[in-house]
Amino acid sequence: MPPAPAPAPTKVGPVNPDKVTATQTIPAPAPALFTLLANPATHAAIDGTGWVQEPVDRARLTQVGQVFRMGMYHPDHPLGVYQVANQVHVLDPPRAIGWRTGEEKEGGHLEFGGWTWRYDLVPLGPSETEVRLTYDWSAVPASIREYLRFPPFGAGHLADSLRHLAALATDG
Structure with a gap:
């Protein structure tokens, strides 16, 4: 059996003041990639920082x-271990999925910080997809920007996430 093809290089877009993107061609069909992204149980394996742990909601x-x-x-969070509440704001199977991240306050009230995650999938053929991951913090208010630096992770995070997605999709 011939060796699996090497993964395509990840292109990291320039960081503008409020958004960063990375793009990678993955040798997998868009519906299979969308299925992975729509499953919270895979998010820890996809995450490039190691911050995402187990899903609380597995639906x-x-x-x-x-x-x-x-x-x-x-390690820099006041609690170390904490929980986020994400709300899906883009869902266009198998082309796009995205969510905004926040926290659940007392009484079940959700409060969002103004940053979003979005994956756009462009089929390049029956078994190849260009995936663009975007982290956008343009809606983060000044009050949050006073104590959190954006983006809160290194430039390689998005590229690492796409490489992890590719590995999951291709069992490699």
Whole structure:
């Protein structure tokens, strides 16, 4: 059996004041990649920082407005271990999926910080897809920017996430 093809290089877009993107061609069909992205149980394996832990809500992402919570870990977070509440704001199977991240306050009220994650999938053929991951913090208010630096991770995070997605999709 011939060796699996080497993964395509990831292109990281320039960081503008409020958004960063990375793009990679993955040798997998768009529906298979979308299935991975719509499953909160795969998010820890895809994440390029190691911050995303276990999903609290494991239901597949199927509609705009759906909320899914994830366990998180960050050494600089006041609690170290914490939880985020994500709300799906883009869902166009198998072409796009995105969510905004926040937290659940007392009484179940959700409060979002103004940053979003979005994956855009462009089929390049039956078994190849260009995937663009965008982290956008343009809606983060000044009050949050006073104590959080954006983006809160290194430039390689998005590229690492796309490489992890490719590895999951190709069992490699």
